[in-house]
Amino acid sequence: MRLLSLAPDRPRRGGPRHLPSGSPAPPPTLLLLLVLGGCLGVSGAAKGSRRPNVVLLLADDQDEVLGGMYVPSALCCPSRASILTGKYPHNHHVVNNTLEGNCSSKSWQKIQEPNTFPAILRSMCGYQTFFAGKYLNEYGAPDAGGLGHVPLGWSYWYALEKNSKYYNYTLSINGKARKHGENYSVDYLTDVLANVSLDFLDYKSNSEPFFMMISTPAPHSPWTAAPQYQNAFQNVFAPRNKNFNIHGTNKHWLIRQAKTPMTNSSIQFLDNAFRKRWQTLLSVDDLVEKLVKRLEFNGELNNTYIFYTSDNGYHTGQFSLPIDKRQLYEFDIKVPLLVRGPGIKPNQTSKMLVANIDLGPTILDIAGYSLNKTQMDGMSFLPILKGTSNLTWRSDVLVEYQGEGRNVTDPTCPSLSPGVSQCFPDCVCEDAYNNTYACVRTMSELWNLQYCEFDDQEVFVEVYNLTADPHQINNIAKSIDPELLGKMNYRLMMLQSCSGPTCRTPGVFDPGYRFDPRLMFSNHGNIRTRRFSKHLL
Numbered sequence: 001m002r003l004l005s006l007a008p009d010r011p012r013r014g015g016p017r018h019l020p021s022g023s024p025a026p027p028p029t030l031l032l033l034l035v036l037g038g039c040l041g042v043s044g045a046a047k048g049s050r051r052p053n054v055v056l057l058l059a060d061d062q063d064e065v066l067g068g069m070y071v072p073s074a075l076c077c078p079s080r081a082s083i084l085t086g087k088y089p090h091n092h093h094v095v096n097n098t099l100e101g102n103c104s105s106k107s108w109q110k111i112q113e114p115n116t117f118p119a120i121l122r123s124m125c126g127y128q129t130f131f132a133g134k135y136l137n138e139y140g141a142p143d144a145g146g147l148g149h150v151p152l153g154w155s156y157w158y159a160l161e162k163n164s165k166y167y168n169y170t171l172s173i174n175g176k177a178r179k180h181g182e183n184y185s186v187d188y189l190t191d192v193l194a195n196v197s198l199d200f201l202d203y204k205s206n207s208e209p210f211f212m213m214i215s216t217p218a219p220h221s222p223w224t225a226a227p228q229y230q231n232a233f234q235n236v237f238a239p240r241n242k243n244f245n246i247h248g249t250n251k252h253w254l255i256r257q258a259k260t261p262m263t264n265s266s267i268q269f270l271d272n273a274f275r276k277r278w279q280t281l282l283s284v285d286d287l288v289e290k291l292v293k294r295l296e297f298n299g300e301l302n303n304t305y306i307f308y309t310s311d312n313g314y315h316t317g318q319f320s321l322p323i324d325k326r327q328l329y330e331f332d333i334k335v336p337l338l339v340r341g342p343g344i345k346p347n348q349t350s351k352m353l354v355a356n357i358d359l360g361p362t363i364l365d366i367a368g369y370s371l372n373k374t375q376m377d378g379m380s381f382l383p384i385l386k387g388t389s390n391l392t393w394r395s396d397v398l399v400e401y402q403g404e405g406r407n408v409t410d411p412t413c414p415s416l417s418p419g420v421s422q423c424f425p426d427c428v429c430e431d432a433y434n435n436t437y438a439c440v441r442t443m444s445e446l447w448n449l450q451y452c453e454f455d456d457q458e459v460f461v462e463v464y465n466l467t468a469d470p471h472q473i474n475n476i477a478k479s480i481d482p483e484l485l486g487k488m489n490y491r492l493m494m495l496q497s498c499s500g501p502t503c504r505t506p507g508v509f510d511p512g513y514r515f516d517p518r519l520m521f522s523n524h525g526n527i528r529t530r531r532f533s534k535h536l537l
Contacts, residue, residue, distance in 0.1 A: 071335055078401075084112075086374065090496060119151075129153055147175065165189060218281050225280050253460075266424070320428070326422070327430075357397075361374070366382060377500060403435030407419075442507060
């Protein structure tokens with residue numbers, strides 16, 4: 001998690017100021033414009049002053065670069081649901097990007113939406129709440145209320161119908177549909193979001209604090225850059241790090257099936273995608289700059305927290321997988337997290353283990369609302385932002401994903417049986433039914449581990465020591481201490497069944513951790529393994 005200061009003037013355009021993972025050293029412009037750096041709770045505000053404002057900027061598919069935090073699922077809708085609810089996927093029950101997977105379904109609307117942190121901010125804290133951009137992937141579906149549905153808790157609603165686009169889309173304006181075409185000056189979505197956000201800042205009530213959530217399409221496909229940026233970064237290529245274009249040895253079969261080395265056409269495709277992703281982020285830079293300058297002009301910047309993050313990561317050629325997300329590795333589960341606000345010292349980086357289920361609790365804490373009044377699984381990291389010393393913090397988080405596959409053979413990959421999806425023309429598939437896994441991601445003073453189990457016939461296990469192997473090349477499941485392996489298996493089961501406070505119990509390497517090996521066995525003497533839910537609704 002990086003805490004940055006505000007520079008008053010716009011920097012030169014020497015490169016993108018929101019850089020994907022694995023990029024070269026960021027140019028000076030990055031530190032000048034990703035204006036994020038401080039937080040101060042209500043208890044620390046001046047007596048009689050208004051409660052702080054909060055802005056949450058959410059990119060789409062941007063992988064980690066400056067520090068960062070973890071997502072509980074490497075896919076858009078489950079991760080966004082975790083941000084809104086403060087819950088792991090097994091508790092909010094959004095498992096993929098479909099209505100059947102609870103993405104913006106009627107069940108989601110009835111059970112989860114009334115308890116999101118924006119709904120609490122509006123109903124319990126008196127905040128004005130503003131949303132603009134991509135909500136959930138199936139928002140606006142006719143079978144789930146269409147664009148007339150406005151989730152509880154939002155005072156102002158400018159939501160994109162379904163998934164990210166840049167042109168030719170429809171917005172729900174407080175429940176009324178408005179279509180946009182392909183005229184850059186009035187339709188380019190990132191700029192439209194910037195304009196409606198500035199309008200809100202100019203015309204909102206000054207008697208109430210506000211919360212804004214601005215969810216950009218960038219850098220999600222189809223990677224359509226604004227005209228003035230379409231020739232940027234012509235000499236930029238996807239990072240050739242140690243796990244680029246290599247065979248995923250000793251990994252789950254889905255990773256092993258990738259073709260190594262990749263074809264020249266695949267490498268050209270992913271390089272072009274990487275370049276276009278950077279181009280789309282230049283318009284996000286513009287949005288951030290305009291927003292911060294308007295807050296400063298209105299005299300509200302010093303009482304406003306700004307969070308910048310993404311819903312999930314992204315890979316471009318790692319382990320010979322062309323482009324996508326959904327996998328358990330750092331490049332897909334780690335995203336940027338940058339914060340600014342009153343009372344936080346600039347230019348700091350925290351190594352504490354933070355997840356996106358912590359955003360809701362933290363923002364509610366800023367507003368003065370107790371986490372104990374909610375059913376959230378996450379924790380408030382406001383004490384970290386305030387520099388609290390001797391802080392007791394978690395050492396592990398849960399990552400879970402439910403794979404998707406087609407019931408018929410994929411036409412681009414006839415050599416593989418039914419059950420795969422997201423396949424490329426050279427017969428490399430990015431997902432499958434049994435790409436269903438759960439992981440414990442552990443970070444402590446002495447350990448930096450990831451332990452994962454798959455729901456397949458093998459109950460395949462992957463374990464990585466990221467201190468020695470930051471690119472997760474060597475699966476050490478068969479060589480690690482069996483006692484530690486058993487503890488991690490047990491911890492995984494505990495987290496997968498946790499809810500609320502039980503999700504915040506001590507991890508394997510915490511002083512308060514207690515391990516009872518008897519709980520590892522069933523009544524029949526067999527080793528227990530984690531159970532994966534097939535139908536969560």
